[in-house]
Amino acid sequence: MKITLNVWRQQNAQSSGRFETYVASNVSEHMSFLEMLDVVNTDLVKAGKEPIAFDHDCREGVCGSCGIVIGGRAHGPNRAIATCQLHMRTFRDGDTITLEPWRAKAFPVIKDLMVDRTAMDRIMQAGGYVSVKTGGVPDGNAIPIPKHVADEAMDAAACIGCGACVAACPNGSAMLFVAAKVSQLALLPQGQVERTERVLKMVKQMDDEGFGNCSNNYACEAECPKEVSVTHIARLNREYLRANLVKEEQKESAGGA
Amino acid sequence: MNQLTAFVQSSVGKKIFMSLTGLFLCSFLLVHLVGNLTLLKNDGGAAFDAYSHFMSTNGAIRVLEVGLVLGFLVHICAGLLVWWQNRQARPTKYETYRLKDTTPWASRNTIVTGSIVLIFLVVHLQTFVGGLRFTENPPSAYALVASAFSSGWYSAFYVVALVLLGYHLRHGFQAAFQTLGLRNKRYGGLLDAIGVLFWLIVPIGFAILPVYFYFFHNVSDATMALGGI
Known part of the structure; x- marks a missing residue:
């Protein structure tokens, strides 16, 4: 699968953020959403760029660490799952997905998709x-x-x-x-x-x-x-x-x- | 801090005020509708004029009227305050936000439907309270209704405002019970059923009147009624 990501990048709470576009070209539909981000980050690190920061821990939907607004929906479009339980088969080849942090005054951005x-x-x-x-x-x-x-x-x-x-x-x-x-x-x-x-x-x-x-x-x-x-x-x-x-x-x- | 002050200033407290005043206004709508339906009685307006006379002269009604004005003011002020604070709670907006996928239109737009209903209320009071109580030699209440609804634009404005009132109550009625903590799995269905009375039947009941007067009540009747004062 080829997926285009429109990702919110923000250095810290004080700086103003902006969207950057990345293309993930070898995405397996069996990957979880976070595994897909891991692959994108590996490529970014190899290219000498700053990886996308996002919160995660257990990756099985019990810890409550992960959380990204994916295409305008918290934890993505599916019901009753955390971001880590979302799989790439939910999306179609060629999709463009916008990734944003939780946005609230009470949740200042720490970095990129991580919030406090x-x-x-x-x-x-x-x-x-x-x-x-x-x-x-x-x-x-x-x-x-x-x-x-x-x-x-x-x-x-x-x-x-x-x-x-x-x-x-x-x-x-x-x-x-x-x-x-x-x-x-x-x-x-x-x-x-x-x-x-x-x-x-x-x-x-x-x-x-x-x-x-x-x-x-x-x-x-x-x-x-x-x-x-x-x-x-x-x-x-x-x-x-x-x-x-x-x-x-x-x-x-x-x-x- | 004084406990009552803390209650009024809290998010839940403000909304409890909104829900109580909202339900009070719902009860007013029901009474107002029952009175208005006397307009449909084919007696040249005698029943409606008697009802109108009673409402504008009875002492108890005049006292309730003060409560009604206060109810409207508290509901509007609390609503605007909640709306304003809620705007502050998300300083950076989402680039893509698919709230449409998870919530009904009526729930997302109470401020819009409420504001238009408020504009309607001002126009409505100007026509009928202004036209009956603050005018020298006022016409009969029935004649005033008939002449107001002989205008197509005016009648259409009423129907549109009542549709929006329906949407406002579609959200508001169930939300009031949720805020008062009276909504649960056992009574949820019953409340939704009673809600239909308020968001569907009541607005339709009101909307029948401008439609009836515009299409089925000919002007000569209105003129006759005007001449009859």
């Missing part, structure tokens, strides 16, 4: 955790959880934090990501201790990072490699409303003790 997604880490630090007692390992099933609740929480927990929801959203909103995390922990008994504080803190951090507001387009759900449903966004909204209604004014504690 630490905004999502800071949202997690703000409230995406549970309190546990130290000591011996607890029994696996010591706390009973109804099957359908566990299933729903598991569906939310499938989020790999790749940021495709932000990239796909016309508003650069991180609602599906935050919803998956809030929903997962709000459903489970282990998440109840911080339930009220968590949603308030995570939404606050999300807004502070410069992500947009959700406008219920559901482009996020369509592009999510793990098919996280927007019903989790409804649950986030419900949790947020609930938290605002039930939150007690906190007394200043003396501390120490």
Whole structure:
């Protein structure tokens, strides 16, 4: 296969980027998209040029590292896969494909197709955790959880934090990501201790990072490699409303003790 | 920070205001439509004039009217604010962006449909509230409707605006329930069914009126009604 690539090249966050065109002439349809980029990069290195920088790690759709907007679609045109799971047989011989990084104010470009997604880490630090007692390992099933609740929480927990929801959203909103995390922990008994504080803190951090507001387009759900449903966004909204209604004014504690 | 301030300023809070006011405006549409359908009663406008008189003189309605104006203002301001902030959230645009593949037209264009509906609202208020309440010797409400819709351009503008209102509600009605956290797998289908009432039946109901008056209501009737004041 012969594929023409229109790739976004940008030296760092400060510099302005531009598109450059590369032709990959010996592409096998069995290659994964990232393997095709590896071949293009090998040729670039041989020619003494700077290879295209892109994020990747496990290359089997579980780590959430990779992510390229391919032909205007986050993770490419197929449903329920990460960029690493996309294969060249999806495209036709002679196609021209535009490659761009996730574009959002909250995701500054590090280099070329790599973006800084630490905004999502800071949202997690703000409230995406549970309190546990130290000591011996607890029994696996010591706390009973109804099957359908566990299933729903598991569906939310499938989020790999790749940021495709932000990239796909016309508003650069991180609602599906935050919803998956809030929903997962709000459903489970282990998440109840911080339930009220968590949603308030995570939404606050999300807004502070410069992500947009959700406008219920559901482009996020369509592009999510793990098919996280927007019903989790409804649950986030419900949790947020609930938290605002039930939150007690906190007394200043003396501390120490 | 005060919790209420934080709520209003948050992304979710702003949208909860938008959804509540949006649903309130939907309820207004339904009441307005039921009243307007009295125009179709073949009694020379007696029923519609009585309805119009009641709406402009009843005290409770006048109080609700203030709420309605506030509802519109909050909905419009929150909508514009959300739209503006969302534009800031992606400073560098995509070279190719195939949002069309994954989202419906109505959901991508609420700001466009909403703005045109707002223009329609201004024209509509100027004609009917201006023409009945802020005019010396106003005509009967029925006569005013008949004469306004005797213009083809004016009637066509109404129909176009109502089609866009339909698209606005096609997105807005379900989105309001999503934002309020009331949409889930169990009720999603039911909400979509109720939504049809708002995005399809209500706009059609309103659009029947200019079409009916323009095509089937001859001018002499209108003149007679005008002469009858």
